Amino acid sequence: MPESDVPGVVEFLVPGDPEQNTGGYRYVRKLVEALCKDGCTARVSGLAGQFPRPDSVACEAMDQKLASLPAGTSVVLDGLAIGGLPEIVEKHSRRLTLFGLVHHPLADETGLSEADRQWFLESEKRALGFVEGVITTSQHTAARLADYDVLPEAIRVAEPGVARAETTRVRSKPAESSGPQILCVAHLSPRKAQHQLVEALGKLKALPWRCTLAGSDSRDPGYSHQVRRAVAAAGLEDRIVLVGEVDDSGLADLYIQADFFVMPSLYEGYGMVIDEALAEALPIISSDGGALAQTSARPGVVQYCAGDIRALEARLRNWLEDPYQLEHARKLAARESRRVRSWADTARDFSEALAYFSGFPGNLHQHSEFESEWLAAREPADHRARSIELTAELNRWLLDRYESLPSEIHCPMQIVDIGTGRGSNALFLAPALQVPQAWLALDQDAALLREARQRVNVLDVPFETRAVQLSPENMEQHLPPEVSLVTASALIDLVSDTWLKALSQAAASRNSAILIALSYAGHFELSPGHPDDELIRTLVNQHQHGDKGTGAALGPEAPIMLKRLLDADGYQVKLAESPWTLGSEDQALARMLMQGWTEAAIEQSPGDRDRLNLWLETRNHQLSEGSLNVVVRHLDLLALPTGELA
Numbered sequence: 001m002p003e004s005d006v007p008g009v010v011e012f013l014v015p016g017d018p019e020q021n022t023g024g025y026r027y028v029r030k031l032v033e034a035l036c037k038d039g040c041t042a043r044v045s046g047l048a049g050q051f052p053r054p055d056s057v058a059c060e061a062m063d064q065k066l067a068s069l070p071a072g073t074s075v076v077l078d079g080l081a082i083g084g085l086p087e088i089v090e091k092h093s094r095r096l097t098l099f100g101l102v103h104h105p106l107a108d109e110t111g112l113s114e115a116d117r118q119w120f121l122e123s124e125k126r127a128l129g130f131v132e133g134v135i136t137t138s139q140h141t142a143a144r145l146a147d148y149d150v151l152p153e154a155i156r157v158a159e160p161g162v163a164r165a166e167t168t169r170v171r172s173k174p175a176e177s178s179g180p181q182i183l184c185v186a187h188l189s190p191r192k193a194q195h196q197l198v199e200a201l202g203k204l205k206a207l208p209w210r211c212t213l214a215g216s217d218s219r220d221p222g223y224s225h226q227v228r229r230a231v232a233a234a235g236l237e238d239r240i241v242l243v244g245e246v247d248d249s250g251l252a253d254l255y256i257q258a259d260f261f262v263m264p265s266l267y268e269g270y271g272m273v274i275d276e277a278l279a280e281a282l283p284i285i286s287s288d289g290g291a292l293a294q295t296s297a298r299p300g301v302v303q304y305c306a307g308d309i310r311a312l313e314a315r316l317r318n319w320l321e322d323p324y325q326l327e328h329a330r331k332l333a334a335r336e337s338r339r340v341r342s343w344a345d346t347a348r349d350f351s352e353a354l355a356y357f358s359g360f361p362g363n364l365h366q367h368s369e370f371e372s373e374w375l376a377a378r379e380p381a382d383h384r385a386r387s388i389e390l391t392a393e394l395n396r397w398l399l400d401r402y403e404s405l406p407s408e409i410h411c412p413m414q415i416v417d418i419g420t421g422r423g424s425n426a427l428f429l430a431p432a433l434q435v436p437q438a439w440l441a442l443d444q445d446a447a448l449l450r451e452a453r454q455r456v457n458v459l460d461v462p463f464e465t466r467a468v469q470l471s472p473e474n475m476e477q478h479l480p481p482e483v484s485l486v487t488a489s490a491l492i493d494l495v496s497d498t499w500l501k502a503l504s505q506a507a508a509s510r511n512s513a514i515l516i517a518l519s520y521a522g523h524f525e526l527s528p529g530h531p532d533d534e535l536i537r538t539l540v541n542q543h544q545h546g547d548k549g550t551g552a553a554l555g556p557e558a559p560i561m562l563k564r565l566l567d568a569d570g571y572q573v574k575l576a577e578s579p580w581t582l583g584s585e586d587q588a589l590a591r592m593l594m595q596g597w598t599e600a601a602i603e604q605s606p607g608d609r610d611r612l613n614l615w616l617e618t619r620n621h622q623l624s625e626g627s628l629n630v631v632v633r634h635l636d637l638l639a640l641p642t643g644e645l646a
Contacts, residue, residue, distance in 0.1 A: 010035065010354070011069060012044040012101075014078040015051035015058070021216060021245050022187055023272040024103045027137060027160050028078065034161075034347035047081055052106050052120070054084045066092040074354060076101050077131070079124075086126035093130040099357065100127070100134040104141050104269025104290065105148065110191040125149055133357035135350065138270040140291035153450045156353035159295075160272045161343035162279040163248075179208025180320060183258035183282070185251065185273045186265065187216040188224045188242075193264040193287075193307070195223075195230050200313040202234035207320045209239065211262075214254055216245040255280040260319060260326065266306050268292050274301070281337045283329035285315045300333025348477070356446045356467035372451060375422045377589040382489065383428050386517050387576035390638040391432050394485070394515055397640050401484060402435045412436040412462065413484040418470060418503075419443055419491040423452030423463075425517065429487065430459045438462040442478060444469045444549075471550065472502035479506045486510075489517040492558040493544060496551030500562055507639075508569040514562075514639040518578055520544065521633040522556025524597075528627070532615045535608070539601035559635040571639040580632040587623055590630050594619050 012028055019025070028044055035042040045065060049058025062085050069075065072095075079102040082089060089098060106120040125148045128134055133154050136142045142155045182201075186192040194213055201211060217224035224242075231240045246254065261277035267290040274296045277284050286296035289306035296303060302318075304311035319326040398413055405411075413435050417425050420441035430437060439461055443449050449465040456463045468478055479486065486507045492500060507514050522541055526533055544555030554561055563573045582590045598616040602609050622628035 009041040009073060010043075011073055011075045012042065012078070013047060013062070013065060013075060013081055014044060015047050015049070015081045018044045018046045021247075022219075023160075023270070024078070024080070027103070027272060028101070030161065030163065030343045031158075031346055031350060034343040035350065037344070038347055038351070040347075040351070052080045052084050053116075059085060059088060062088045063091070066096060069096060071095050072097060075099065076135070079103055079106065082127045082131075083120060083124035084127075086123055086130065089127045089130045098131045099354065100131045102128075102134055102136050102141055102145065102269075104267070105144055108144065108267060108269075108290070110266050121147070133353070135353050136269075138291040138295060140294055141269045153453065154357075156349070156356055158346050158349040158353055159341060160270055160275060161341040161346040162272075162275050163343060179210060180259040180326065181257055182209055182211040182260060182262055182316075183214065183254055183277075184211065184262045184264065185214045185254070185276075186263070187219050187245075188213070188227055189220045190223055191266050193266050194227050196307070196309050196312060197262055197264045198227060198230045198234060198236070198240060200309050200316055201240065202230075202236060203313050204316055204320060205234075205236070205239075207317070209320055211240045212254060212258070213240065213242045214244075214246050214251065217242065218245075255282065258282055260284065260329070262312075262316075263287060263292065263296065264312060265289050265292065268295070271295050274298075275340050278333055279337050279340045281330065281334040283319075283326065283333045285312070285319070287312075299336045300329055302329065352466060352468050355469070356449075371445065372422060372448060374592055375424065375448075377592055378490075379422070379424045379427075381580045381582060381586055381589055382424060382518055385578040385580050385634060386428060387578050387636040387638075390515065390574060390576050390636050391429070393574070393640075394513060394638055395433050395435075397513060397642075398433055398435045398484065412438040414438055414440065414480055414482050415485045415487065416440045416442065416479055416483050418486065418488040420452050420465070421445075421448050421489075423456045425487060425489040426452070426456050426459070426461075426463065429515075430456075430461050439464065440480065440483075441465045442468055442470060469549075470499075472498045475499075475502040475506045476509075479510065481510060483507075483510050483512045485513045485515060487515040487517070490519070492516055492562060493520045493555050494548040494550075494553050495558070497554055497561065499550040500554060500558060501565060504562060504565040504569065508566070508571070508641075511641045513641065514566065514571070514637070516559065516562065516637040518634045518636065519559045520556055521559065521635045523633040525631045526619065527629050527631075528622075530615060530618065532611065536597055536601055536612070536615060539604040539608075539612075540597050542604050543600035559637050562637060563639075566639045571641055573637065573639045576636045576638075578634040578636045580630070580634065582630040582632070584626050586630075590623055590628070591620060593630070593632070594623075 012032060014025065014028055018029065032042045032044050047058060047061040047065060049055050049061050051058055062081065074097045076099045079100065082100050083106040106124050107117045128148055128150050134145060134150055135156050135158050137160055139157055142157050145155055184194060184197060188194055231237055261282045261284045263271060263274060263284060263286040265287055269291055271292045274284060274286060278298065278300060284301040286292055286301050286303055287306035288303045302315055304315050402413060415437055417439060420443040426439055441449060441452055441463060446467040449467055453463060453465055470478060524537065541556060545553055559575060563575060566573050594616055598612050601612050619628060
């Protein structure tokens with residue numbers, strides 16, 4: 001990721017030893033490693049004491065650790081640490097930038113009394129009210145936080161990844177193997193439900209198989225003893241092996257030796273081992289507990305209702321009795337393994353989440369309140385000015401593309417809106433395009449994106465937002481491979497030539513259409529005329545070439561340069577005039593526009609300050625009298641990879 005997208009220093013706080021080998025602790029460790037590879041200074045610290053229902057030692061450890069950090073430090077508090085300490089979180093929330101990392105809500109843990117469940121619910125709800133935002137590891141957990149009064153716009157998701165092997169590992173079986181090798185990886189606890197797997201396997205003793213249960217047996221010694229007793233009672237000591245906690249190397253060996261994987265958990269906030277097993281091309285039998293209903297709904301995975309031992313037995317029997325079914329599932333898993341996320345993907349999503357909550361320094365939208373006011377003022381003029389002809393041409397092209405798709409893959413057309421602002425582009429285009437649509441809105445300003453989501457919500461189209469500062473280095477990363485249309489409004493005159501080249505290349509590689517609206521074309525005219533109009537125009541156009549956050553801006557030359565780039569890529573490109581014609585009904589916009597011109601001109605020529613301010617005073621007076629008309633030239637650009645432009 002580009003340097004500007006990488007948070008500076010991020011402190012992660014987890015309860016106890018950070019080296020614990022559970023999914024939540026592995027998530028934090030792998031995420032920290034990936035963030036550091038991308039240039040972030042990320043550290044993880046463990047907190048002494050008892051969690052998640054903290055004792056006095058835990059309270060003191062959290063308080064002292066947060067007090068020791070410099071003001072303004074970004075701190076990610078693991079859900080196990082944050083949920084029981086709302087008072088400590090509140091105490092430090094004004095001095096530090098705090099975020100919550102929630103794998104699953106504490107109240108969703110199995111085996112809690114109703115009193116404990118209610119205590120965790122109320123405590124975690126209070127704690128989450130004092131953080132800047134919450135990052136979850138699954139969409140399921142994100143949805144669950146509605147019960148915790150966390151607003152949707154205060155939640156982002158960073159799903160786990162997997163660590164890919166540097167070399168191809170050859171699958172092997174122990175020499176003494178008899179039948180398929182079954183693997184289950186999870187610490188022993190009632191929620192992981194290993195006892196149900198033992199019970200199901202106990203009914204399949206007539207079939208050949210062996211099973212390995214890998215995971216810590218010290219977190220709940222009573223339950224671990226229960227599982228061992230169940231294995232013994234079923235007479236399966238020679239077929240079910242409990243190997244305890246294993247390191248990464250040992251776990252890799254277990255995956256190589258296994259024929260399929262089983263996840264019997266009653267509830268998961270994500271279920272990282274599903275991804276890890278799929279990355280090893282292992283077919284999987286999984287419950288649908290918690291997030292697993294979504295995260296394990298993948299090719300190569302068969303699901304059953306969590307807690308239904310008879311259903312688990314049936315899934316096991318199918319694969320043990322019919323090797324063809326198992327082989328088919330293995331082939332599906334092998335294909336899916338290529339699509340499993342990496343930890344670099346997780347780090348990218350996490351960094352973008354922090355940027356979304358915190359905002360970007362030095363971006364194109366540094367002052368959200370002013371920017372929102374300006375965007376609101378210009379929206380009616382923008383919508384009036386846009387080329388209806390190009391919009392209609394784009395609509396026909398999208399309809400043709402949609403109709404040409406095979407019926408079985410008639411999915412919504414992916415539209416990416418760059419520099420979304422308040423969502424004006426979507427509000428204009430979405431009703432005008434007569435195909436099913438799914439929008440991805442990209443902008444550097446999180447506050448504007450929140451406003452966009454609220455406004456676009458009136459339209460019946462999926463509208464995902466992502467706070468990101470696009471650069472030539474990350475353009476490919478942030479444009480989905482299946483995008484049908486890349487669009488932007490009032491943007492490309494603000495960007496550099498390298499930025500525009502990266503956009504052109506990324507769109508061309510995806511064979512997507514491009515619609516760029518309302519690019520300033522270098523000319524405006526006021527009537528009646530004024531002797532200093534030409535001076536203002538000259539200085540404003542000079543200012544347009546200044547650095548707006550991506551390097552020296554192209555200014556009015558941007559549409560012509562983009563056309564040239566797209567012509568070279570085989571696109572058919574059409575330009576159309578989209579001028580503002582501002583009259584008495586547009587006084588607020590005209591005043592803001594002329595104020596901006598004057599400030600830009602003064603930046604270019606400070607010695608002409610008095611002369612330029614006098615020009616502004618004269619023009620504002622004429623505007624108040626209703627005697628001033630303003631025309632600003634813009635260009636719209638439509639580029640289509642196939643078909644004929646009218």
